Amino acid sequence: MTAEQHPSQQLDDLVHQRVRLGILAVLAQGDRADFTFLKDRLDLTDGNLSRHLQVLEEAGYVAITKTFEGRRTRTWVVATKAGRKAFGEHLAALQQIIDLATGDAS
């Protein structure tokens, strides 16, 4: 097998990072996720999560919106179509890597 054919070539560096993969995993289930929910589930600080979101936003994988509920501002993160596609392809590539290594590839 050549390096070009290896499924690892389909891995997206932006998505491959553990936290960013986690963000997209949560967003794959719902239409949008609360900043605090993501921070708690991924066990991150505000700054750390913000940096990862910024990377994803610059890649066009997520969009960030704010809503006002009384005096409180809530930050919502939404996966874009490109983000959902990148996440799906990344999972498929990871699965292919496992299948190839374990001889399950069809």
Added chain:
Amino acid sequence: MESTNDPQIDIDEARRLLAAADDLQAEARREMAAHGWQWFLVWAPICLGAAISALTPIAGWYWLVGVPVGIGGTIAVSNRTHERSGVHRHASGYWWIALAMTVINFGASAVLADEVIVVVVWVVFGFGFTGFAILERQPGAAALFAMLAVAVGIAGPLVENTFSLYVVTGVVFAVAMVGVAVGIRSMGAPA
């Protein structure tokens, strides 16, 4: 798309990442399920009320109250879900389904005979509840409501007493809604 330069991704790393993604998706589903059950509980008493009201003089105008209550409940649940849930779907799908059920049923009641409309109303609600279940990503519940809707649609022309069918179906729908709500809620309970 950026690609990694290292073709030899560690298989253990791939497994870890997939497992972590699975866990987080499951957590997101649990978070949504912790609130999503309420949609179904809103409509259960309305279905039961329809069955009970059929035995009383208020049967004729029950839905004039029942439907606005259902829609009001749907909006209230969507607001509550919006406030409390950390991850959720847009509520517009639920509103559209509730609106479609209302328009179709009231429209049908204006043009169809009473013995037909008592069947049509449950077919419409059955498919509406199927839509709710699809929005909640609950394929089992969606299949259940779709089957109930089809069963009522098939039974309607076959039974002589559609009034009894109306009453029984109302109770069956109410019980099914409560069962689905309890099932979804238990899914959302912390492990």
